[in-house]
Amino acid sequence: MSYQTGLAPARALDDDSDVEEEALVADYKEQVQYSEGGLEELDQATLAQQADDLQSRLVQAAQPLDFQATLETKFQSYDNYCGLFHYILNSEGPVDLEPPSYYWAWDVIDEFIYQFNTFCSYRARIARQANNEEEAQVLRDNPNTWGCYSVLNVLYSLIQKSQITEQLTAMRRNEDPAAVAGPYGSKNLYRMLGYFSIIGLLRIHCLLGDFSLALKTLDDIELNKKAMFARVMAAHFTTYYYVGFSYMMMRRYADAIRMFSHILVYVSRTKNFQKNTQYDSITKKNDQMLALIAICVAFHPTRLDDTIHTALREKYGDQLLKLQRGGPDSLPVFEELFRIACPKFISPVPPDFDRPEVNVDPIEHHLSVFMEEVKTNMWSPTVKSYLRLYTTMDLKKLAGFLDVQPEELRSWLLVNKQRTKQLRWTDAGLLEGELSNTSDLDYALQGDLIHISEAKMGRKLVDWYLRNLSRTYA
Incomplete structure (x- = not known):
């Protein structure tokens, strides 16, 4: 596997060159092979050599949880993650295990945050509906399960243990990152998990509505095609989606358009071989980004790439015209597109099961804040x-x-x-x-x-x- 060190090698090519784009495409082809099981034999061979059950837990941690999973299964998944991260972070000295690949590292962090997000949304829905007392009581008795503090603590601990911010700072200064890596940061397992934990923090802070802090977390990561996250399609897409959305909510529409445009053009160049299940979710996110870029262009008219402009006209042509005209007729269109494209916001605290009427839907809250801006500019x-x-x-x-x-x-x-x-x-x-x-x-x-x-x-x-x-x- 390429980049087994967890950090992509520096390239002397210009960041916007076609050759650099082709390198990304080649990396993504490799990722598709990994996602579709092309490296299954390698993983099985590794597992066969590792008698310790921990190695199988590493592989299992990256597996998606069934959408229809029961509440008991969600609790069990949380306990499994806690046990795995506790072992990795609190063992005496660094754990001597080699991760399957850096794609795996992203999958672990991505699935960890996804399960946290869906559990919080599920818990909030149960609290608002107040029609399932049995599950409500279980959730009421376990307020710390998939708690916001616990999830953030894991991500910050992985970043701190791996010394990844110090390593990235050294690389930006053209210094040797190994000099500041320490005993944990020199291990691929910690370095990869720490790196993608930074992207995870961007995502969580955005879900919590702290858009400034979300952008602040990426201070040590350069947004270009040389970054390691750009070698993993889902990470590449996630990073630019949440950075662009944060910019939009901070009314920096030109920067938001720039972020959305970058990833939409890249997706258009790789769509010919994106046939795996991962691309199904990316296609949905692609449509969401088109909706967001329509909103931003309505606030900040600008010339778009021809590929994006064509896709935007095909997908949201009628809505875009209404947005550009402004006035009261544009308000329901802004609301519709925001609901389609916004993240599934979550609350940092558990809901009040005893008083359902006081629980505010985070999505409705952020929608109301956004619509105030729309009304000011309509x-x-x-x-x-x-x-x-x-x-x-x-x-x-x-x-x-x-x-x-x-x-x-x-x-x-x-x-x-x-x-x-x-x-x-x-x-x-x-x-x-x-x-x-x-x-x-x-x-x-x-x-x-x-x-x-x-x-x-x-x-x-x-x-x-x-x-x-x-x-x-x-």
Whole structure:
């Protein structure tokens, strides 16, 4: 297997080169072979040589739990994970075991978080419905099973034990990571689990609604095609999905579009041989990303890659037109697409089984926060369509066109102008960036006059429009 050290070798190629893309494609072909059982004989041979039951537990930890699993099975799965991670983290010295592959390491962390997510959603649903007292009592008596603190503790412990952040920092400085790896970090088992635990933290913090902290967790991982997560398709997809969604919820739409566009183009290049069961879930996520990019483009109009633009028009063409028009008719479309594409948010605390009415659905909560932003911006396309026709315009005149009070319009214009200044990520931490104007139209208020900037909208285009308008009414 390639990259058995857990860290992909540095490549001298340019990050955006076609050769680099082909290398990713080749790695993904290898992953498909692994997922479909092409390496089954290798795993069986390893198991045959290992008399210890722990090796089989390593393989079992990466296996998906049946969707219809009983509550007892979910509890048992949690206990199995606790036992496995306790042994790995609390043994006297590092465990001397070789993981099957770095694909396995991702599968373990991914399945661990997936089961945590689905259990929290299931528990919240039982608490809200209040129609299954037997299961509610079992969940009430076991509030710490699949607890948020326990899951986060595992991920942070794996990161700390493996010294993975120190190793990644050393690599960014072109230093030897082995010098800071320590006894645990020098083992593939710890290094791989620690690396993918960072991606796991991104995912969990996003599910909990802490989008700033979610982005902060990736400070030590470079988002490019050389990163190890990019060699595992599901990890690659998950990383850019949650980074892009976090940017969208922080109103950094240009950065969100950039993240979504990257992974959507990559998926389009690898779709010809994505026939395994994993790709079924990726196809669903692909549609979700198209819905999110439609939302972001409505807030921040921009030119998309032709492949993405074509797919977007085919999948959400009618909805996209309504979003771009704005106004009250766009509100249900924004809500529909958000519900389709958002993560399955969870609450950090167990629900109140005795008072179901006080339990707030996390998805509904984040939807309400998002819709407040939508309502603030729903008139933006209409206002811009008027402002583009003038270089100077009276505030009261524009308020009359929109049938709103002048002071209400003034407040909206000031808020909208402030929001056109957004951070654009460059190459530092994901929370950092350069402040730039993301709008193609700028204006300034002086008393009751609105002065529209011609620098962005193009004087020649406006002159042409006004000449043709005058001919129409001549």
